[in-house]
Amino acid sequence: MSEIVGNSRERARRSAAASSRWRLPELAFWGCAVAAIFLLPSRHLLLNEIAIVGLFAMSIDLILGYAGIVSLGHAAFFGVGAYAAGLLAKSGYVEPASGLLFAGAIAATVGFSASFLVIRGSDLTRLMVTLGVALVFVEVANRFESVTGGVDGLLGISMGPILGLFEFDFGGTTAYCYSLCVLFVMFLIARRIVNSPFGTSLRALKENRMRAGAIGIPTAKRIVAVYSISAGFAGIAGALLAQTTAFVSLEVLDFARSADGLLILVIGGSGYLYGGIIGSIAFALMRDALSTLTPAYWLFWMGAILVALVVVGRERIVDCAKALSLRVRGQPK
Amino acid sequence: MTVALETHDLVMRFGGFLATNRVNLQVARGARHALIGPNGAGKTTLVNLMTGVLSPTEGRIVLEGHDITAVPIAARVGLGIARTFQINQLFPSMSPLEAVSLAVAQRAGRSAGIWRGFGALPEIVDEAADILEGLHLADAMTERSDRLPYGKQRALELALALASRPKVLLLDEPAAGVPEGERHEILDIVASLPRDVSILLIEHDMDLVFSFAEKISVLVQGAVFLEGSAREIAADRRVREVYLGESADG
Numbered sequence A: 001m002s003e004i005v006g007n008s009r010e011r012a013r014r015s016a017a018a019s020s021r022w023r024l025p026e027l028a029f030w031g032c033a034v035a036a037i038f039l040l041p042s043r044h045l046l047l048n049e050i051a052i053v054g055l056f057a058m059s060i061d062l063i064l065g066y067a068g069i070v071s072l073g074h075a076a077f078f079g080v081g082a083y084a085a086g087l088l089a090k091s092g093y094v095e096p097a098s099g100l101l102f103a104g105a106i107a108a109t110v111g112f113s114a115s116f117l118v119i120r121g122s123d124l125t126r127l128m129v130t131l132g133v134a135l136v137f138v139e140v141a142n143r144f145e146s147v148t149g150g151v152d153g154l155l156g157i158s159m160g161p162i163l164g165l166f167e168f169d170f171g172g173t174t175a176y177c178y179s180l181c182v183l184f185v186m187f188l189i190a191r192r193i194v195n196s197p198f199g200t201s202l203r204a205l206k207e208n209r210m211r212a213g214a215i216g217i218p219t220a221k222r223i224v225a226v227y228s229i230s231a232g233f234a235g236i237a238g239a240l241l242a243q244t245t246a247f248v249s250l251e252v253l254d255f256a257r258s259a260d261g262l263l264i265l266v267i268g269g270s271g272y273l274y275g276g277i278i279g280s281i282a283f284a285l286m287r288d289a290l291s292t293l294t295p296a297y298w299l300f301w302m303g304a305i306l307v308a309l310v311v312v313g314r315e316r317i318v319d320c321a322k323a324l325s326l327r328v329r330g331q332p333k
Numbered sequence B: 001m002t003v004a005l006e007t008h009d010l011v012m013r014f015g016g017f018l019a020t021n022r023v024n025l026q027v028a029r030g031a032r033h034a035l036i037g038p039n040g041a042g043k044t045t046l047v048n049l050m051t052g053v054l055s056p057t058e059g060r061i062v063l064e065g066h067d068i069t070a071v072p073i074a075a076r077v078g079l080g081i082a083r084t085f086q087i088n089q090l091f092p093s094m095s096p097l098e099a100v101s102l103a104v105a106q107r108a109g110r111s112a113g114i115w116r117g118f119g120a121l122p123e124i125v126d127e128a129a130d131i132l133e134g135l136h137l138a139d140a141m142t143e144r145s146d147r148l149p150y151g152k153q154r155a156l157e158l159a160l161a162l163a164s165r166p167k168v169l170l171l172d173e174p175a176a177g178v179p180e181g182e183r184h185e186i187l188d189i190v191a192s193l194p195r196d197v198s199i200l201l202i203e204h205d206m207d208l209v210f211s212f213a214e215k216i217s218v219l220v221q222g223a224v225f226l227e228g229s230a231r232e233i234a235a236d237r238r239v240r241e242v243y244l245g246e247s248a249d250g
Ligand SMILES: Nc1ncnc2c1ncn2[C@@H]1O[C@H](COP(=O)(O)OP(=O)(O)OP(=O)(O)O)[C@@H](O)[C@H]1O
Pocket: B014, B017, B019, B037, B038, B039, B040, B041, B042, B043, B044, B045, B046, B086
């Protein structure tokens, strides 16, 4: 009997340890991201943008993919981070890495305050509340022109070298390397979070909130916590954009940014942390390809692809693609 | 008798419908107490009130002398009340191991930890494995909960409740829908819990009720209709008519 007990403990421990182990495709993924520095030297500005948008979509994944909280206004925190970083630099503090931490902290604080609005309610009320908050932010930024520059944007940002060592260059090489490092660090943090008991409790409240409460999980506290963390992530993404482009405009708070973030996450798939980054890459590629093919109608096709993804289901499309590629390569099975 | 959990003049109205009608129920410490009554009598509603899933229209709920009427559902678990649901309430995509590990971590005050994964919390995982083992779930512990056979899902319901090491355990038809042969198995596990755990069991199968309960309360139309020792209830003419006469379809 005790042998059997030991055996099931053994299996349980092994299974628990396996869930946070690195897998080969993950390593390959990051290897490719690094390789892109050398293989795509002329596309660093685009890659930088992909990394930033990927981080932003990852921040949405934390609340949507794990805790099941929908948001149509996450650009609010992206924008807060962008303005915080931009204003900090304009005030004369020009070191980017610490500026990023500052911006992330501000955005997380704002997220904390806003989180109390999304604790209760249905998906629909959350969509409206988050959308409403984001709209308020746009108007506030617009009104306080003296601080934010209003519609003209925050001009004259000049960043110092990163950690006093790496100067930004016009080709965007430093920018991409910087954003990739930040993306990776934030990914590591997110990975830890989602594989922790805290992360499991988020999945629990997403899948069955009543049962989560009935095993003692304080669901409201969890939502406040993950919403603040997610806002911090979004704020850091916004700060990256401000620092690497040396510019902040009202566009950082735009509804379209929230919607794109969500769309990108849906394209890449939510709930496994890579969806935001993969979606961001796919989005950029599709935009590139479609806008060359049909410059005037690329949004039409983007929309069509999105509808197909949601209606048919990503899994089925991926399965079909897999089956197809197997057949094309002439490997039955 | 020390009372573990009690209700005082508890009333629950759904619109104009009186689902709980001035219920004064006492669950003694260490009780093996059954709550029976026809369909729609308000048994589940009473458990929902006791656990904080519902807030009563009137009345109070008292745990070990402390009024917990306003305490939210999760905090009541922390105070020692756990339950199972009549209709499975599981986490569909999680494995029994993940779900029970989470429940154990919650009880151990570790569920808010964001830095260490379960891989680094062996004492939590071991305890979860032991609970699953005890409920014959060890072989299925890494499968998705929604893919488990129904009997295993019922056992997982119980595992989730046990993980919080409750002082008061409220079981809402834990063996409902479980094949005849496995029903006693689940109730045996319940019966073998430590004697100081107070248990309130809702059950329609009178064989199970009489083999388990020392005290029985009969709920009819939201109100306590009759209460007494198992022997007294078994001897009651009205109960015999309703239950023992028709126990075939119980
Ligand atoms: N949320 C609700 N809204 C309205 N009516 C409800 C609600 N929950 C329960 N009821 C009603 O209250 C009554 C008691 O329901 P309850 O589920 O507590 O009965 P029960 O004794 O558990 O029955 P069963 O043996 O079938 O499980 C039923 O008539 C039911 O329709």
